[in-house]
Amino acid sequence: MSGLVVFVLVLTAIAGVLRIDFFFTVVYFLIAIYGVSYLWKQWIRRGVSVKRTFVDHAYLGDRVEVSIEVTNAAWLPAPWLVLHESLPVQLAAPGGYRQAFSLRARARHAFEYSIYCRQRGYYRLGPLVLDTGDLFGLSQVGRIEVEPEPIVVYPKVLPLASLGLPTRSPQAILPARSPLFEDKTRLMGVRDYQRGDSPRRIHWSATASVGRLLVKRYQPAIARETMICLDLCRDSYGDRQRYAATELAIVVAASLAHHVALQDKLPVGLVTEAMDPLQARQTFFFLPPQRERVYLMQVLEVLARVQTAQDAPLGELLRRGSSELAWGSTVMLITGRETVELYENLVYLRRMGFAVSAILVQPPHRSEAVEGKAELADIPVHHVWRERDVELLS
Amino acid sequence: MTVDWKRRLIWNLSIAGMISCVALATARLVQLFVPEWSIALMFLASLLAAFEASYSYRVIQERPELQAEAWKSRMAELLLLFFLIKAASYIGDSMVVVLDDIAAWPGDISRLFDGETVSVYMVALLSWLAATRTAHDLERLHEPSNLHPGQPLAAETLSRRFFVGGVVLFMVSGVAHIGLQALLDWQRAPAGGIVFNVLVYFGLGAFMLGQIRLATLSRSWRNQKVQIASGFVGRWVRYSLVLLFVAGLVAVLLPTRYATHFLDAVAGLVNIVFVIISAVYMVVSLLFMLPAWLLSRLLGRSNAPPPMPAPMPSPDISVRPQPQGLSWWESVRTFVFWILAAGILAYAAWHYVRSHPGLWRALATFAPWQWLRRLWQAWQRRLDQWTADRRRRKMDGEVGVRLTREVKAGGRSWLGARSARERVLYQYYRVLQRAKRRGLPRRVSETPSEYEHSVARSLPETEAEMASLTDAFVEARFSEHAVGSETVRHTRDWARAIKRALSTLGRGTARNR
DSSP states (O other), X not given: OTTHHHHHXXXXXXXXXXXXXXXXXXXXXXXXXXXXXXXXXXXXXXXXXXXXXXXXXXXXXXXXXXXXXXXEOSSSOEEEEEEEEOOOTTTSOTTOEEEEEEEOTTEEXXXXXXXXXXXXXXXXXXXXXXXXXXXXXXXXXXXXEEOOEEEEXXXXXXXXXXXXXXXXXXXXXXXXXXXXXXXXXXXXXXXXXXXXOOGGGBOHHHHHHHSSOEEEEEEESSOOOEEEEEOOBGGGSOXXXXXXXXXXXHHHHHHHHHIIIIISOOOEEEEEEEEETTTTEEEEEEEEEEOOHHHHHHHHHHHHHOBOBSSOOHHHHHHHHXXXXXXXXXXXXXXXXXXXXXXXXXXXXXXXTOEEEEEEESOSOOOTTTTTHHHHHTOOEEEEOSHHHHHTOO | OOOOHHHHHHHHHHHHHHHHHHHHHHHHHHHHHOTTSOHHHHHHHHHHHHHHHHHHHHHHHHOHHHHTTHHHHHHHHXXXXXXXXXXXXXXXXXXHHHHHHHHHTTTOHHXXXXXXXXXXXXXXXXXXXXXXXXXXXXXXXXXXXGGSTTSOOHHHHHHHHHHHHHHHHHXXXXXXXXXXXXXXXXXXXXXXXXXXXXXXXXXXXXXXXXHHHHHHHHHHHHHTTOEEOTTHHHHHHHHHHHHHHXXXXXXXXXXXXXXXXXXXXXXXXXXXXXXXXXXXXXXXXXXXXXXXXXXXXXXXXXXXXXXXXXXXXXXXXXXXXXXXXXXXXXXXXXXXXXXXXXXXXXXXXHHHHHHOHHHHHHHHHOHHHHHHHHHHHHHHHHHHXXXXXXXXXXXXXXXXXXXXXXXXXXXXXXXXXXXXXXXXXXXXXXXXXXXXXXXXXXXXXXXXXXXXXXXXHHOGGGHHHHHHHHHHHXXXXXXXXXXXXXXXXXXXXXXXXXXXXXXXXXXTTGGGO
16 A cells, blocks of 8 residues: 555654644554554565365276365464465366455365366366455555465377287287296396386396396297377378377377276387477387286377477387387377378388388378378278277278 | 445545544634534534535436436525525524524525525535535446546545645644644643544544445456355454554554654754754854944944844754653553554664665665674674574583483483484493492593593503593584484494403492502
């Protein structure tokens, strides 16, 4: 409130000239209002804390309950608090969650709201801002801020009745839960431990000498690993429906990974180059094939947050993705454009000993330039343009 | 937004009350000049006018059909107000007098517009206008701020009006309280007593400031689609009242005489400045008059001494007599006052320096400040050292006394619960006790090292153990770092070996050997 200081000074001067004791008491009263209000606000600012609780991973279509607990540890009540939670528009109505309330001394108040996970992605809930102040507007509004917290919405996973993965493994038809894919008598080398690796694979002596966890790599007898190569280069998808096409490509990748890992119980990995909102830059993701469910969640988490990248050549993606794959692995490429170069890359992979398959996220028509290329190379190619097409992948 | 009628009624009453407080002060001031005029009439007329103005403004705002010709109804209100005041001025008169007076109106218009009626009406009219403007601004509080571009914010206007009203009230009621003659007496003692209309004005005004703040925030929240919790407004009112009560309590607790004395001191300083100016004036006057006198002497016009400049009035810097002795209540108030004053000053200085980093940097390079800072740091270091020494001495003393007591009691059960340092000390004291019983007491003047040699002379086979035990004791006794459990274990072994050797000596015979 502007002018209070001048007002008090003028009143003091008048009181001094008139020499009336009671007028000084009135001046003290005004000063005390200011002082008490200021101190009250400071105490509240120090005493109030906010905590946000929610499940930070959700599937598409889930409703996530977010709980915000405001605690006033001060011995004075908080006269007014305004809570403002910024929420991503993809998950909640624009504007976020806002509430004005007061809080008694040594009390806590919980607020709950829900967000609807309408779209896959990596989002941030917040920042949460809690404004407080005095009752007379004498001092500036105090602010308590809580940092934003991430929430990951996994992409949609569609059921695949039968995937029809191409494989060269003679054991592919065996119903064994843990088929032998690696010859454990032939050690090929070591690599860094990754989450999901079995402790039995840890090379303890090498770990001890290097000082970090290393796991053994065996020569493959035959591999049934599946590597999903997701092409998220912006130029690989048509201009008109780029967003829908890339989202569908991600859904296809998630559905494939889910199916291979949980239905077929086979190792599945992911390689893609995309914009990562978490790191705020273009990132190359390489998740080598693993079988564990927790690993599948990692794949889904990456698929949840990736976005199209400006410059991510397909050839480079396939080269880097297949560099550490065992012989006989299956490479499933998901892309949005069918080109001669694409088939050349796939044929090259096939010659290197990988089983190769391609899923094209585009309407089912072919240009003359690539007509017959797939048949010539004997590479299974699937077209997906609607979600129900995913179910027909076989 | 529609504000509930209770809240509006309270607002209207508060505004009417505040305005009538100013009117009451005016009436008291007027009475100093015209004692026969009624204070009550002026007060009640302004109270009624202010309340009616707020209420009718609201009614007109709520009924659009009245807004087109609102000025007519407002004019009618003012006319009615005048005749009500005129009618009220007849209270106490007999009906005959009233009728005679009314009958005389056409012939003598001054009977209708007599001085008292016109004065009361003017005060009531001003109250009416102020209440209308305030009601208008209170309504604006609920409207979006961009609805009236170019106009100051309603909250600002209202608070400014409160300030202006407060200043006017202070001046008018102050003069009315002390009287006109006392106003010119600068030597009078401070006037006591409570000025009730001032109390009511500032109490209601502070309450209304809280309400204005609430309305401003509510409007802002509505624009931002913030949900307001139920019971929020009620709690706001309660908290406001509590805060005002606390502030009032603080104000009552604080003594006012310091403020009076402070202002007296300021007046004294002004007087001193006045003296200096007078002296300069005298010197300058002399410098001008001396040549003029000399010139007149030379011309032979006058033999009179040079005229001295007129003396300036002597400044009054005398201290007014103070009441002797302080009652306990005055002492408490004085204590509270100085605590608060010191706190406010310290906080203001700290806050000012913090908000001006440049000033802080400049202060840091200022030589006297650096000297003071170094002095403070040195003093702090010495204090810390003294505290640490004292704490260590106390701890050592406590440990020593406790250990000696424990050793004398022969208790060992507490060992597990003590620190490693204390366990090492315990083993050493235990050996001392055993050695004393065997005739090898440690003299008061003996250092641990000297005692080690004297024991080694008596028991050469334990020389190594005694040396190690002494070293461990010295380390535990005088070091600051942590003592390891390994040391404790070794100490126990050494102590056991020494005690075993001591047991071979005859009781109380070693020193005599």
